[in-house]
Amino acid sequence: MEEPIQDIAHLGHIELLTPNPDDSLWYFIELLGMEQVHWERQSAYLRGYGDYATTTLKLTESDAAGVGHIAWRAASPQALERRVAAIEQTGLGLGWSNGDFGHGRSYRFKDPDGHNMEIYYEEEKYAAPEHLRSTLKNLPMKYPAHGACVRRTDHLAVLCQDVARNRQFAESTLGLKLREQVVYDDGASEIGSWMSSNAVHHELAYVVDVEGQSGRLHHMSFWVDERSDVMRAADVFMENSIFIEAGPSKHNNSQAFYLYSYEPGGNRIEIYNSGFYIHAPDFEPVVWDETSRGTGVYWGGALPASFLNYATPVVAETASADDTAEILPFDPH
Amino acid sequence: MEEPIQDIAHLGHIELLTPNPDDSLWYFIELLGMEQVHWERQSAYLRGYGDYATTTLKLTESDAAGVGHIAWRAASPQALERRVAAIEQTGLGLGWSNGDFGHGRSYRFKDPDGHNMEIYYEEEKYAAPEHLRSTLKNLPMKYPAHGACVRRTDHLAVLCQDVARNRQFAESTLGLKLREQVVYDDGASEIGSWMSSNAVHHELAYVVDVEGQSGRLHHMSFWVDERSDVMRAADVFMENSIFIEAGPSKHNNSQAFYLYSYEPGGNRIEIYNSGFYIHAPDFEPVVWDETSRGTGVYWGGALPASFLNYATPVVAETASADDTAEILPFDPH
Amino acid sequence: MEEPIQDIAHLGHIELLTPNPDDSLWYFIELLGMEQVHWERQSAYLRGYGDYATTTLKLTESDAAGVGHIAWRAASPQALERRVAAIEQTGLGLGWSNGDFGHGRSYRFKDPDGHNMEIYYEEEKYAAPEHLRSTLKNLPMKYPAHGACVRRTDHLAVLCQDVARNRQFAESTLGLKLREQVVYDDGASEIGSWMSSNAVHHELAYVVDVEGQSGRLHHMSFWVDERSDVMRAADVFMENSIFIEAGPSKHNNSQAFYLYSYEPGGNRIEIYNSGFYIHAPDFEPVVWDETSRGTGVYWGGALPASFLNYATPVVAETASADDTAEILPFDPH
């Protein structure tokens, strides 16, 4: 038996692109309760109150919505070197950057579908200014009790043309472990794969892009402390005219309680809680087929058609919120 | 200004009919966590752990599902006499009964749509046997912590051919107060009316029967302590193959968090929490039209077509759970 | 049997006195999430997002903390006249006022212990400005999702020298109904009595003042939507250096989940949820003695000594937060 290795410590941060930066910023700060820690050129740097890193979300003005890049923190300097060597062998490496606000130099690369990624080790831990210091020594920042009050970045899901190929890249090159999978046609069609580097249920999901596009984002997800916070987020979104696409409801895959909204820039954002952690070293991925998968919902409302084909950047003919009545065969949460 | 009177203290108990008594009993006892306090001929008498009355649900074997009768507790012996006099003037009175297990003599009548009702004053308060006695002096029965763990009967909704006529009967004859209302066609079509005798948001709702039937039940509703209990009920129903028709979700009307299931006898049962109480003596009913009403859902999944036309007893051509994809123009919750 | 009457619709509003108005205002607005609707001379007028009245808390600058006055809304103009006639017979009437911001003329009086009260009928319903309008037609104000996010004023507890005398006054003159009671010494010592005019468990409690003072406030209580909100309030108080005296814990009396803090002006403020409503017209008050009462806590931390003798206005020798280690024989929640 091969020994497990964990060269990736965790999903580090994500860059979201928005064509509507002011409103997007309002959404993340006023509605989600995030804190802005820095502003530089076209980008705002944000954090959840429980994130140990200085920043976990970089919000960048752009012509179109989507994911700018996905950053992984290596478990050690040596692990970083090992992963970079593995990436370089795939021919998908782009080279080293000098780092960015909050973290040191990073190695940039693309996954097979073309999503920009980077890996780094040096992370700047958050040091709260006096007025944001918590009375809890083990909490990086004062609890804001504001809006959805997201605690930390949890995971993201991206679309791709070939799930198997991207999943294998993440497994062999990054060392992510497969957690759950939707496979149709008696195993012939890999529809979606959920993976993580650690005990978190999933940090990265690859789901097939039914529009045949490349490099698109399905959603980014934030963790809140309780299911009550997910429901409070729904109230907050309703009171502030934010489109709720699905939820609050419970997934079968992951068992999580979810809420999907579109932030004003167009990116789908999930508010997320519960589910389960995975500690078994010999965990066997859970595989769902057409029958067992159903609509991807354990209980709560069915997922609308837009959940299947809406992604950022938006493609001209993409389904919109008008398609909410149709039930989906699967969900890429 | 006319002075408010409250001759009806509260909704007393409900008799449900079931063609599948063993399975229905299993549902109410094992899944909802109710206690059976009595058995007599074709009827089982049940209670929630927080009900002060000995029994609030009478479950009776019958050829078809539906509501057997709806019982109101008067606020005093004098109030009982006043209400009986008012009912007799309508010509809908049926006469006095000798009472039933748990309550004294009652005056039986029909509402204009033909639902059987009764009104009584003498109620037997529950005296728990030793093994069911709570350690809380103000709790009638030991907390069961079992299944959905419903605390008490909350309300019911019935269908009828003429909502306005039945609503007026409930107002003028029983003294119920109108709380919320769905009115379409610029006020010409009264689709549904929610009423109560006290601070509870609604104890009785009349909603139009789109099948043109009479005397049918839309749903009966049980109160649980928290929204978490509603979600636990959803888990319990999923694990025990009980059909969940809608929810957990939040209504706009009433603001309540709801879950609709079909008990094995076919009656729609709601698990219910939150919403708001009404204490203003001059509360103005909230009126919703086509636009403001939407689908009746504030957030969470849309209501399926079955929610509109499924009721008990079931009519031959009625929609079934297969219709769950279609969004409804309103909901009679 | 005497017929029940309900001439008092509900507890209307409360005036709190504070020697520290700026900080008190910060506490109610920033930490509790209330909205300020008016400012006049030494008083700020506040509301919870779910209150139907324009204002339910009047915060007035004063030399010492305490309750300014307690206002009851009558159920009708006729009910107002009846209650005024009854009050005048007791010799405790003070005469009519011209009303205040938010309500019309009121009849002012004192309870036997000297607390200022008033009764009125004309209440101005809240009309939210555009930016505070809710997307829910039945919610008076946009959900703020801020701090403890209190929904509405719930009840208050005052101290007095003679509980029985004040309780009888409230019963016979105001028509409040006794709900729960703590009686020691084989019935000889009435320690506390909890009363309400409607289905709310209690709107007013009288508890003996162990310091032998008159006219003092024990606490004012705000309702939040869930027990999670009570716990969020505890986090908010800890992060903002607000003294938490007791809780979050569960009372035996009322079954409610509570949290007691001191607002910066010194008044004890409770954040409150759950418990039970009372609909039985023949509800029998629950009486607790030394044994059954215990410490007044069903589960959670014991109440500190300060809970017994701290009240506003503060008396020179009163216990302070330093006494938190001693367990109390009862609690006047």
Next chain:
Amino acid sequence: MEEPIQDIAHLGHIELLTPNPDDSLWYFIELLGMEQVHWERQSAYLRGYGDYATTTLKLTESDAAGVGHIAWRAASPQALERRVAAIEQTGLGLGWSNGDFGHGRSYRFKDPDGHNMEIYYEEEKYAAPEHLRSTLKNLPMKYPAHGACVRRTDHLAVLCQDVARNRQFAESTLGLKLREQVVYDDGASEIGSWMSSNAVHHELAYVVDVEGQSGRLHHMSFWVDERSDVMRAADVFMENSIFIEAGPSKHNNSQAFYLYSYEPGGNRIEIYNSGFYIHAPDFEPVVWDETSRGTGVYWGGALPASFLNYATPVVAETASADDTAEILPFDPH
């Protein structure tokens, strides 16, 4: 920088000793909602509904309460060999067993304080019988919705004479990582250390035994899905005369929401939720001193004196529940 290794996958299972096996079994099955999967000689084998292993709690009849042994699952066969080699070097190894119900051969050893431990790799995954199969493919067992409904074993805390020595053993020999620590006297006195092998906040805590005993158990802890479940457990314990020593309250260390009870055999059992997971590879242990530690409670009731000196097996002169009024200088949660 040394690279992180994780040879221990997670805390595997715990054996509790009870002089009162029938009542202990009733506590774990009826009140906590665990499932008994096996019975052999003096031992019952139990599990939470979310445990992937067949059994995580072995309950063994004994003359006195306490912990029988603590079992760690290795991350791989190679990791097992590495850890055994490391243990053997300390001279604390006892040799190989043939395994037990649910797991394969194990290497037995003692920690420096004398607690029995074992390490193994082969774990039998739970295969639910038909009637206990969940409708969720990724849930090992049907959700019971019964009593406290504990999901899985979370952690344990043991007392010892020399915290530093035992902590160093766990770090260097087992590879556990230090998460939080209470150190008094300007760093001279290590009072307690909380450690884990993975992202769980802590799986094992060593706390100083103020009675100077060896090998004692402070508490074993079970994870529930929500804070509401912790509160439901409190209701269940109150209704079934189980002694609640402390909570529901929130710790400062770990940020967790806790409830401590004594099971009928005398062992302290914690019901536990929330807190935070640790993913930073360079996490710096949080160190609390006399001032920052306070009573170990963030909010909620203070911990009683018994929490400091009560442990199993009980020593003759140990404090009992009568000491609940005294506030503790620290808490070994």
